[in-house]
Amino acid sequence: MNPSTPSPAAAGKKPILQVRGLTKHFGASGGFGLTSRSKVIRAVDGVSFDLYPGETLGLVGESGCGKSTVARTLLRLEEPTAGQALFDGKDIFTMDGAEMRNLRRRMQVIFQDPYASLNPRMRVEDIISEPWVIHPDVVPIDQRPDRVRDLLESVGLRRDHAERYPHQFSGGQLQRIGIARAMTLNPQVMICDEPVSALDLSIQAQVINLLEEIQDRHQIAYIFIAHDLSVVRHMSDRVAVMYLGRVAELGTERQVYGSPRHPYTKALLSAEPTINFTNEMQSRRILLQGEVPSPANPPSGCRFRTRCWKAEERCKVDIPELVVQSDGDGHVAACHFPEPLSTGPAH
Amino acid sequence: MTTVTTTPTSGEAEAVIIRRAQPWWQLLWRDKFACVAAVWLTVLAFCLIIGPELLGDTATQLNLRARNAVPGLENGPMWILGGDPLGRSLLARLIVGARNTISVALTAVFIAMTVGGTLGMVAGYVGKWVSHVIMRLADVVQSFPSLLLAVIVLYMLEPRVGNLIIVLATTRTPIYLRVTRAEVLEIRERVFVDASRALGSGRFHILRNHIAPIVAPTLLTIMTVDFASVMLSESGLSFLGIGIQPPAITWGLMVAQGRNYLAQAWWLAFFPGLMIMFATLSANILSSWLRLATDPVQRWRLETHKKEEDDK
Ligand SMILES: Nc1ncnc2c1ncn2[C@@H]1O[C@H](COP(=O)(O)OP(=O)(O)O)[C@@H](O)[C@H]1O
Ligand code: SF4
Ligand SMILES: [Mg+2]
Numbered sequence: 001m002n003p004s005t006p007s008p009a010a011a012g013k014k015p016i017l018q019v020r021g022l023t024k025h026f027g028a029s030g031g032f033g034l035t036s037r038s039k040v041i042r043a044v045d046g047v048s049f050d051l052y053p054g055e056t057l058g059l060v061g062e063s064g065c066g067k068s069t070v071a072r073t074l075l076r077l078e079e080p081t082a083g084q085a086l087f088d089g090k091d092i093f094t095m096d097g098a099e100m101r102n103l104r105r106r107m108q109v110i111f112q113d114p115y116a117s118l119n120p121r122m123r124v125e126d127i128i129s130e131p132w133v134i135h136p137d138v139v140p141i142d143q144r145p146d147r148v149r150d151l152l153e154s155v156g157l158r159r160d161h162a163e164r165y166p167h168q169f170s171g172g173q174l175q176r177i178g179i180a181r182a183m184t185l186n187p188q189v190m191i192c193d194e195p196v197s198a199l200d201l202s203i204q205a206q207v208i209n210l211l212e213e214i215q216d217r218h219q220i221a222y223i224f225i226a227h228d229l230s231v232v233r234h235m236s237d238r239v240a241v242m243y244l245g246r247v248a249e250l251g252t253e254r255q256v257y258g259s260p261r262h263p264y265t266k267a268l269l270s271a272e273p274t275i276n277f278t279n280e281m282q283s284r285r286i287l288l289q290g291e292v293p294s295p296a297n298p299p300s301g302c303r304f305r306t307r308c309w310k311a312e313e314r315c316k317v318d319i320p321e322l323v324v325q326s327d328g329d330g331h332v333a334a335c336h337f338p339e340p341l342s343t344g345p346a347h
Numbered sequence: 348m349t350t351v352t353t354t355p356t357s358g359e360a361e362a363v364i365i366r367r368a369q370p371w372w373q374l375l376w377r378d379k380f381a382c383v384a385a386v387w388l389t390v391l392a393f394c395l396i397i398g399p400e401l402l403g404d405t406a407t408q409l410n411l412r413a414r415n416a417v418p419g420l421e422n423g424p425m426w427i428l429g430g431d432p433l434g435r436s437l438l439a440r441l442i443v444g445a446r447n448t449i450s451v452a453l454t455a456v457f458i459a460m461t462v463g464g465t466l467g468m469v470a471g472y473v474g475k476w477v478s479h480v481i482m483r484l485a486d487v488v489q490s491f492p493s494l495l496l497a498v499i500v501l502y503m504l505e506p507r508v509g510n511l512i513i514v515l516a517t518t519r520t521p522i523y524l525r526v527t528r529a530e531v532l533e534i535r536e537r538v539f540v541d542a543s544r545a546l547g548s549g550r551f552h553i554l555r556n557h558i559a560p561i562v563a564p565t566l567l568t569i570m571t572v573d574f575a576s577v578m579l580s581e582s583g584l585s586f587l588g589i590g591i592q593p594p595a596i597t598w599g600l601m602v603a604q605g606r607n608y609l610a611q612a613w614w615l616a617f618f619p620g621l622m623i624m625f626a627t628l629s630a631n632i633l634s635s636w637l638r639l640a641t642d643p644v645q646r647w648r649l650e651t652h653k654k655e656e657d658d659k
Contacts, residue, residue: 072541075541075544075545077541077544077545100547101547104545104546104547105547108545108546109542109545111538111541111542113538116537116538116539117538117539117541117542118539118542119539119556119557120643120644121560121561121642121643121644122556123643130543130546130548130556131546131547133552133556134543134546134547134548134552135547165643165644167643167644178542181542181546185546
């Protein structure tokens with residue numbers, strides 16, 4: 001066995017967020033009128049994972065696989081169809097008004113499109129202090145202007161930027177403002193929904209560095225969503241790979257990148273151009289056949305079977321469950337015929 | 348003058364052009380059309396507030412020599428716009444009529460905007476069921492021809508100014524309601540609203556801080572267009588004898604009465620009509636200016652306007 005990083009569970013930590021069987025079907029509710037005839041879109045179908053304090057969990061998958069929907073249901077921007085999400089042991093989906101208000105302070109979000117996530121008619125000062133208008137007891141009114149400017153400095157902007165409007169900034173600067181706003185309530189969990197996908201490559205690294213810096217300083221747990229594995233690898237302690245609304249594989253960064261067990265993960269990794277692989281792995285680039293099926297009509301059995309080169313009869317009938325892999329606890333993959341363990345990164 | 352500074356920003360090799368915010372009167376001064384409109388509306392406001400008191404009974408004073416007098420100075424400065432069939436000064440009657448005309452139209456439009464805007468926000472942001480009820484009510488109001496509705500209601504009620512305003516406001520409300528609801532439905536899906544919800548804001552906070560500031564300029568623009576049609580509806584009703592009752596006057600009533608004399612004395616209908624047109628036009632121009640001036644993304648259009656002219 002290769003000496004894999006122990007999972008946080010093995011280190012005896014208690015998760016801050018436990019997601020169990022999270023399911024979101026669009027067009028499922030309101031069974032009357034036109035809606036009953038339209039197709040149900042199974043955007044998220046039974047997703048489970050844990051998030052430990054202070055760690056970064058990468059959530060990766062092709063666009064349309066349900067990553068944003070996971071984020072939005074956890075934030076209660078959408079109501080889930082089924083499932084639980086225990087924050088500190090309490091189910092987010094059954095919280096009452098007061099509990100939700102409390103949760104808002106502890107869990108925050110950064111969106112993909114930095115310009116769209118800021119109200120274009122508000123000054124930066126008003127944008128960043130909006131959380132304190134909603135939760136007035138956090139910072140007294142007379143201290144807010146100073147605190148806004150302190151926050152701006154802490155995300156690498158200038159104090160006088162507070163007087164400006166969003167259209168006067170570049171994308172990277174806007175994302176910094178979004179980060180400052182998310183930090184105003186000192187959250188313990190931050191959901192970053194593709195926070196750098198809309199930015200230039202050179203600026204992506206700066207924003208990621210800022211996020212890491214903030215994490216070091218405040219011990220925030222990140223759910224870091226991305227559509228390619230390379231961005232996530234840099235950030236993440238653990239990685240969950242999603243395919244068509246399901247988790248295909250989940251493990252530590254080392255487990256998932258070093259010895260992927262789900263064919264889909266392997267295919268994604270082989271398509272990464274920048275990662276240094278051994279010659280042998282590079283030579284075996286796996287090109288996935290066909291399109292991602294529609295979440296309105298997912299394949300029976302294993303959802304990946306229409307594109308999997310190892311698919312057999314069984315994959316059509318049996319839905320593969322997430323099974324613990326032999327290379328250490330916490331590494332799970334949903335495949336009937338998992339890839340063999342590679343004996344080490346250098347082979 | 349515009350201050351253009353290039354600022355190095357937080358290590359990101361991107362420069363942003365900053366213009367120092369200008370006070371509103373400078374922005375107004377740069378847009379000459381808006382300036383003229385503002386002056387004209389100020390004059391009208393002046394007439395509205397002190398016109399009748401200032402002129403005393405000049406507007407009702409009969410001058411038999413000036414019956415249907417042609418515009419000109421031969422009957423004295425007050426008859427410069429001519430006289431009506433009873434020899435009263437048209438100018439004085441226009442000034443005195445400003446109060447009734449504008450206050451009726453403005454109140455009606457304002458009520459319609461407030462009620463329609465509020466209901467539209469509720470219909471756009473509260474549950475389906477409430478929304479359905481509100482929208483069906485709007486359908487009912489709109490399915491009647493508005494003049495017919497006004498005639499029926501005013502015929503049953505007393506034709507008092509208050510009733511007139513209520514009827515006019517009711518017939519205009521659905522327009523504001525629909526526009527507001529449509530905008531709310533669009534804005535509530537924007538990401539910054541999600542961000543605000545994720546921060547824990549309630550419906551009221553979002554309506555007030557994120558939705559109302561965007562909807563308001565649109566409603567204001569509709570209001571200025573509506574202003575004219577309400578004045579004309581009022582004149583129609585007054586003409587039928589169920590609106591403003593003579594001897595009280597409004598511009599609309601003057602147009603209506605002047606129509607009988609179009610062949611002999613065109614100015615009787617022409618000048619009040621012109622007043623309606625100018626008032627509407629000014630309100631419209633000024634609201635367009637206001638729309639730009641209150642939008643941080645668009646404001647530069649007003650700020651750079653002058654500079655480009657100088658460069659030529
Ligand atoms: N509000 C919605 N109504 C209907 N379908 C939706 C809605 N939001 C997302 N979807 C669908 O759900 C699936 C997952 O979307 P999303 O979570 O945004 O994917 P990702 O963030 O991974 O790109 C997509 O097929 C998308 O079309
Ligand atoms: S279960 Fe079958 S189809 Fe699905 S990934 Fe594994 S081998 Fe491929
Ligand atoms: Mg997404």
